[in-house]
Amino acid sequence: MLIFPAIDLRDGQVVRLVEGDYDRMTVYGSDPLSVAKEYQAQGAKYLHVVDLDAAKDGTQKNLAVIQKLAAESGLKLEVGGGVRDEASARRYLDAGVSRVILGSAAIEHPEFMEKLARQYPGQVAAGVDARNGYVAIHGWKTVTDIVAYDFVKSLPQQGIDTVIYTDISRDGKLQGPNLEAYQALSRIPGLNVVASGGVSAAEDIQALAGMHLYAAIIGKALYDGRITLAEALSAASR
Secondary structure, eight states: OEEEEEEEEETTEEEEEETTEEEEEEEEESOHHHHHHHHHHTTOOEEEEEEHHHHHHSOOTTHHHHHHHHHHSOSEEEEESOOOSHHHHHHHHHTTOSEEEESHHHHHOHHHHHHHHHHSTTSEEEEEEEETTEEEETTTTEEEEEEHHHHHHHGGGGTOOEEEEEEGGGTTTOSOOOHHHHHHHTTSTTOEEEEESOOOSHHHHHHHHHTTOSEEEEOHHHHTTSSOHHHHHHHHTO
């Protein structure tokens, strides 16, 4: 299983939110590149980046930072936040990003997601955020009547081979991932499942790896020193 350390960007700074709440934000650094290079030095090969400014208002004000991360960090980037049309997706891909993540746009405009997946095969993922089993959109503020599992199950038929699945109730709380949900998702054929939210210990990673998931994202647990990247990588390879 792959490990994606996470960098969330707001105003060019490295931050973390709790349950997606912009009013519950902690700043962890002002130099994202140095954070990314440290991850690379510790053995990381991939980086999960969320542009929180773009997610909130659609402005890709952190694009130059992301371009620098892609060019100088030595890591392969997947980036989400504010990908609402082909132009915004192309800006990230042209900046050197390996994969873009569609969030609300994947739910509200599945035809756009399918078109983008055809244009950029293997470079488009869906970001599915769930609250109590239902898909949430618009920065997790709006909970739809769409069953998250059912939507995820439909993704391979739409040309999407990777999903980043976040259980909102676990995000930023260091309470462990929703293992039951990931066990169910792991059985969907033709889909790479990335676990996001709540991963806080080597035992969490081992449990997810035992389900043969594609990857897990680790954010707050790294910043708060609950687990080192070396420990995470080791647990993922067992």
